Amino acid sequence: MTADGRGSAVPEPDYRDLLASVTAWVEGPGEEWAGRIEATGTVPDALWKELRGAGFLALAAPPDLGGRGLSFVQWMGLMEVFSRSHASVRMIVHVVNGTWRAMNPHAEEAQRRRFVRPSVAGDLLVAFTLTEPGNGTGADITSSVRRAGDTYYLSGRKHMITFGVRCDYWLLFARLEGSTGSGGTVALLVDRHAPGVEVEDTSDTMGVRGTDHASLTFTDTPVPVANRIGAEGDGLAVALGGFLTPSRISVAMSCVGLAQRAQQLAVAYSLERTTFGKPLASRQAIAFALAENAADIAAARALTLHAAQAWQDGAVDAGSLSSMAKLTAVDMLTRVTDKALQVHGGIGYWKTMPIERVYRDARAQRFEEGTNEIQKAVIARHLFRRSDAAAADDAGPAKAPAPAGAPTVLE
Template sequence: MYVEGPAQSWARTIEQKKQVPTEVWQDLNDRGFLRLTAPAGYGGFGLTFTDYLKLLERFAHMHGSMRVIVHVMNSLWRALDSKADDAQRQKFVLPFIQGQHRVTFTLTEPNSGSGADMKTTARRDGDDYVLNGEKWMIIFSDVADYFLLFCRLEGTSGTEGTMALLVPRNAPGLDIEMMPAAMGITGTGHGHLRLRDCRVPVSHRLGSEGDGLEVAFRGFLDPSRTAIGMTCVGAAGRSLQLATQHAIGRTTFGKPLVKRQTIQMWLAEMATDIEAARRLCLHAAECFDNGESITTEAAMAKLFGTEMLQRVTDKALQIHGGIGYFTSSEIERIYRDARMQRFEEGTSEIQKMVIARDVVSTAMQEKAAQTEAAQTEGSER
């Protein structure tokens, strides 16, 4: 099987060379792994989101950089397609799905959060937009052909005037500086983008002026956050597998680790945590497949999944003991890669804000309904 065979070989190569070879991208694309969720009419396999997540759990046993490639490529086409017209679909969406060019999500800024407070601006100048601002920690900046970049019209604030633009890598006025290597996800490049009077054709705008955040959140972040939750399930499952195998094989003081009650309690906690996270992700996926909004469900899946992965990998490393801390150990890499998940597509604190907003909104609606019912009852007396 690919995950246990070629993917393991690629993982060793990535860790040794500290980069993801172009051949990895090509291999994943040739096997069809980067278009699992795209519609069959677009050249994809048309998997339901639920079925895709079940596969993604297995893919998450791979090296973190390979997991990120599979996850992003199977998620980003939705954002591209959500507001694309026919010409844009032919120029951007279909080639992306077929692996002919690479696009990366470009939202985060150094001096603002990831949303309505973004500061990168655009002004209309004939058939172009002129962009000024900065983006950073942008994944795949070293290999992307286009940046799906979110900005706002000059003079607007909040959600007003936000836009989604496909910025070519060679756009005049765009400077890409690669950032230092990250703690984990070895080989995956992140960039600091500076836009100084960067010109982008108006024809590269997805949707209308004002649609930017809808493209970002509805088109990409909700399903992507759910998918991240499931990659945490997969990585945690591999951690549990490695920890259990080590506990069976390791003997101390004349007794296998697996016979010790403390180790058994940890394994039980890890397994329960993983199953709970899996169910949250699959519930969100089923809602998504039914056409329902999953903003809250996605935030729950990501929040619990990422926090769960930290707990599981920490216990797994503790079970391995000192030998697990060395780079020759697979659990060392998984532990290192796991920390990124709590930043990716919004921190845990952001997810809690999303969830709390829904809880409060629901409570206020219920209270309003109760008040209205009481007033109606009183008027009928």
């Protein structure tokens, strides 16, 4: 068993039963919750309690952390179904079933007892807190800490932090004061109620209604050194090492699930809507659009499962494949939801139609876990490195030069 749970799995009959129960929940109570969330713009505590009680927040983690112990490929099968539900439901299960992957490989046993296991159980909500308003999401972070004895004092700003309002802790990434590069970064669990923190609720978004987001300002906020995950200098390794690749694959599968929901709605509407005495489904233009959607979804799903298997197996190209899957799936989702809305005609633009929410929610996937431009840079860097390594092998001991202009973004 590895710290990221890649050695875990449940028997196939148990998995099929679990898949059936998740599907039944998504198509039943999940749809009722979707209506309530859209009507109020908030996710009530009762939904969190229901998801936790059903065990849906502890599916992906290994049994030694209190999880169900699904393999990563099995977990992606459930994410596909959850993603057909409201985007806030998908966001909850995606985040809570994922943040332990960042913490666990670097945590001490006392930190597992205090933070990781309660997070897996859904008793403690940890918000991933990396993005800053004036920087990217890599070694250029500027939020900083200075250490005095057993306490760090944190200053800086973070924004677009999912669950940053309602969380118990922020899993926050900063740098040691005066340091540069990734070597000076630290990962800290910052108490949501620590002094010196200003929390601004920025939850009024186009889609993914109900999921809270926050902008955060820290001014000499005290953080115990005991709340540091990993060593000084490990901050970006915690943030990106065991978390980003599987999270990108999960987002890709979220695109697949949401596209399936859009397609389901479009197919049903094309069969029930009649124009000039014939159902829309009999119109070749409509039929071809839905056929294109079906092929598009199947192709993205296959690539995403391929990336999931690669990460589960520890393949060296899993990082590149995760970016390929995310890039492909998010572009697919854009095409599928646009055609699905077009099939509905003007009525699809009204909020009374489920496709309207699906269309809005789909746009958010283009930003989550990196834009398409970032994914292309990651893929290109992998291609250049592979070519560089092949050239070095052909040349013998001397290393071939890197190509000019090769991307240098963090994966």
